Amino acid sequence: MAELHCDLVVVGMGIAGLSAALAAHEAGAKVIVVDRAPRGASGGNTRYTEAFMRMKSVDEPSDDLGDALLGDFMGYPDPSLLRETLSERENWTSPARTLNIVDYAYVETLLANSGPTLRWLTTFGVRFEPLPTPFLTTSTTRLSPVGGGLALVEALSAALEASDVTVLYETTARSLVIENGSVTGLVASGPEGSLTVHGRVMLASGGYEGNAEMLSRYHGPLGMLCRPVAVGGHYNKGEGIEMALAVGAASAGNFALFHAEPIDPRSGVAEAAIFAFTYGILVNAEGERFVDEAPGPVDAFYERITRRIQAQTRGVAYMILDATGQGVPNIRTALRTDQPPIIASSIAELAQRLDIDSAALERSVANYNAGCGDEAFDPSRPDGKATRGVVPPKSNWATRIVEGPFHAYPVMAANVFTFGGLRTNEFAQVVDRDGDVIAGLYAAGEMTGLYYSNYTGSTSVLRGAVFGRIGGLQAARVGA
Secondary structure, three states: OEEEEEEEEEEOOOHHHHHHHHHHHHOOOOEEEEOOOOHHHOOHHHHOOOOOEOEOOOOOEOOOHHHHHHOOOOOOOOHHHHHHOOOOHHHOOHHHHOOOOOOHHHHHHHHHHHHHHHHHHHOOOOOEEOOOOOOOOOOOOOEEEOOHHHHHHHHHHHHHHOOOOEEEOOOEEEEEEEEOOEEEEEEEEEOOEEEEEEEEEEEOOOOOOOOHHHHHHHHHHHHHHEEEOOHHHHHOOOHHHHHHHHOOEOEEOOOOOEEEEEEOOOOOOOOOEEOOHHHOEEEOOOOOEOOOOOOOOHHHHHHHHHHHHHOOHHHEEEEEEOHHHHOOOOHHHHEOOOOOOEEEOOHHHHHHHHOOOHHHHHHHHHHHHHOOOOOOOOOOOOOOOOOOOOOOOOOOOOOOOOOOOEEEEEEEEEEEEEOOEEOEOOOOEEEEOOOOEEEEEEEOHHHEOOOOOOOOOOOHHHHHHHHHHHHHHHHHHHOO
16 A cells, blocks of 8 residues: 655645645645545536625625524524533533534634635635626625636646645545544545555545435435535545544534525536526425415525425426516526426416426416515515415515416425534634544535534635635644
8 A cells, every 4th residue: 555644635625625735835734635536627516616705805704694604593502501602612511512503713713714815815816706696686795706616726726736735636535544542644545546645634525415325314315306516516425524423523513404506407507506486486296386485585595495395296396487577687697507498378388398287286376376466576675575365475576477478497406515514623623522622633614514404605615715724724833
């Protein structure tokens, strides 16, 4: 078995891994990077995302970032342990140090380092702008790199290749090496066979959305009713999480959920999102409405609605728009699919094309229409134009579905990334199930648990960059 030696071995080349490798290299560490993808496909989910970040400027996070993360519903934790977390951390008991809630210190660190991290990324030629989003109604402020996540991957990968960092493509990390309770390297397999890389380890290899067995294990039967939102997610098999759990790492986040995005199942393009259902209705395979399509701005509620879609028969629903919905300004912005709508001149004909019982669909549309009033319709903001006497209700943009031709799009849940992962502290160090740091082991990005009930939009790439950089710097300092 071949052996290599370094100060830090980084697993994964998404934004978290790239940030960790470059930060550690800049701090003087000898770095080796391993990634299971070939060179032209590296970058994981980052390569395919538009990489929106919850920022109001390059230097300032959005006003609601901290509250949104800490306001995620995390169940009903023991109040005595919550009170304990208000004291100095060194006084916490083990149950408090591993309490399955969002770590306040982690969020504070994210807020303090978001601006400096984006400024650091600009040194590699990345530019950030408030670019258009696919959301026609929004609840927060966002920036994104010009060129999206691909621009991040290309710029940071080029910086790695221009340095003396060793990058091993098509190489998969398999297990951690432990000596005297500390992580001292990892075993990997690549084109030349097995190898051991000696050094501290930064895990940044994403979640397990590309692993059907883990999805079934944690999500049950619904696991098969989703798929990765982009090809990059298929490389995320969850080994990084499993190898850390195998050496006693604590978990964080909700292993039963994932960041869900509504996409057109017919499309193979990355993020073939359907965000226009707020201006129409959603029906299931039985031809029935099952959810309030518009409780508020689409960017704040699409994930919860997508979960309801996943729970329907075969995990699919159909968005129906009439001429009013199709005429909403910039509606194509909210339809990211490359597939055409299913078009019919009547609801009965549309039902036939969707293989839905026509009487059931006509009844659902008639019931919905009967609950719609004649108030003015304003698609640019939540307008309070709600149904009356209809179950389920529709809280905004409730216009009648009457004017053909009628357009329909199938919608399913895509798995952007999984919520469950490793517990880390504010220095990106992995902690064990007693809440103590596992020496030599770091983690960042989507494989670290943060979300519980709902994804705080436009935070994944941001936190991957922040804690990847922090972990790389911390690992370099340890060896100084």
